[in-house]
Amino acid sequence: MLILTCPCCGVTAEETEFAAGGEAHVKRFGPGASDEEFRDYIFARENPKGVHFERWRHANGCGKWFHAARCTITLEVFGTYSAQTTTPPKAICAAITAKRPGWTWRDFA
Amino acid sequence: MPEPMNAPISAPISALPGARFDGLAHIEEAGLQGMITLRGDLASKPVKAAVTAATGAKLPALRQGTQGKSGMALWMSPDELLLLCPYGEVGAVLDKVNAALGDAPALAVNVSDARALFSVSGLGAREVLGKLCPVDLSPEAFTPGMIRRTRMAQIAAAFWMEPDQSFRVICFRSVAAYAFDLLKDAARPGASVGVY
Numbered sequence: 001m002l003i004l005t006c007p008c009c010g011v012t013a014e015e016t017e018f019a020a021g022g023e024a025h026v027k028r029f030g031p032g033a034s035d036e037e038f039r040d041y042i043f044a045r046e047n048p049k050g051v052h053f054e055r056w057r058h059a060n061g062c063g064k065w066f067h068a069a070r071c072t073i074t075l076e077v078f079g080t081y082s083a084q085t086t087t088p089p090k091a092i093c094a095a096i097t098a099k100r101p102g103w104t105w106r107d108f109a
Numbered sequence: 110m111p112e113p114m115n116a117p118i119s120a121p122i123s124a125l126p127g128a129r130f131d132g133l134a135h136i137e138e139a140g141l142q143g144m145i146t147l148r149g150d151l152a153s154k155p156v157k158a159a160v161t162a163a164t165g166a167k168l169p170a171l172r173q174g175t176q177g178k179s180g181m182a183l184w185m186s187p188d189e190l191l192l193l194c195p196y197g198e199v200g201a202v203l204d205k206v207n208a209a210l211g212d213a214p215a216l217a218v219n220v221s222d223a224r225a226l227f228s229v230s231g232l233g234a235r236e237v238l239g240k241l242c243p244v245d246l247s248p249e250a251f252t253p254g255m256i257r258r259t260r261m262a263q264i265a266a267a268f269w270m271e272p273d274q275s276f277r278v279i280c281f282r283s284v285a286a287y288a289f290d291l292l293k294d295a296a297r298p299g300a301s302v303g304v305y
């Protein structure tokens with residue numbers, strides 16, 4: 001079971017207080033996107049074994065969306081951070097590197 | 110408890126009037142309670158003024174409630190408060206809130222009839238809620254004045270702790286009977302776990 005800390009209200013609880021919102025940092029291409037770009041936006045996901053970035057909502061709490069970086073093998077949570085960003089903050093990447101040296105995820109490392 | 114057939118349609122009635130249970134804790138439906146949801150920038154002057162106008166209380170800090178002369182203010186989310194006042198005064202209090210808000214981008218709504226309120230008191234109160242919610246309810250972790258929005262079995266709920274260490278639990282009125290049954294079941298005599 002995942003233990004998440006909501007960065008919006010500071011509550012730490014197990015995952016049943018939250019709702020999973022799928023993969024994080026999915027980029028939607030603008031008007032005039034190619035079929036391939038739109039296909040990838042809709043369907044292409046990482047599905048990694050290891051470091052992963054996801055969107056979560058504190059559904060049974062403050063109601064806010066946020067981001068979480070975690071390991072899909074161990075359920076270890078490296079950190080949670082604001083929903084108002086398109087890239088993981090440096091502190092989150094550093095926390096992952098400390099635990100999983102050499103990790104990569106899409107264009108992030 | 111069904112509503113009496115001859116009750117005038119205009120008479121306000123709470124979700125489960127008179128519902129109560131005595132077990133590991135004392136559980137009671139707390140009757141009609143005025144509740145106003147206030148959304149806006151909690152750091153802004155108009156919102157602070159609205160809280161004071163409605164309740165006489167200060168703006169509550171993160172996950173805290175504050176008591177004022179005429180009501181209570183409860184922190185619900187980074188941009189939402191719940192204001193408590195007597196049920197019969199909600200209209201007048203809402204007018205005060207809106208006057209204090211002025212043109213500020215904020216919203217105040219009477220949600221009194223959308224909710225049910227319970228009190229859970231007695232020595233087993235922490236344990237009863239602890240069985241139903243993923244919350245650390247030890248005396249070190251949860252203290253009077255705190256409020257927590259969470260999941261109570263299959264429904265969303267919120268509770269806060271009064272100075273006498275009893276809890277007030279709110280949920281949607283449509284699930285009041287389910288909430289009461291949950292609390293009753295968790296407080297059944299002989300079902301003590303003894304963690305708190």
Ligand SMILES: [Zn+2]
Nearest residue numbers: 006009058062
């Ligand atoms: Zn939260």
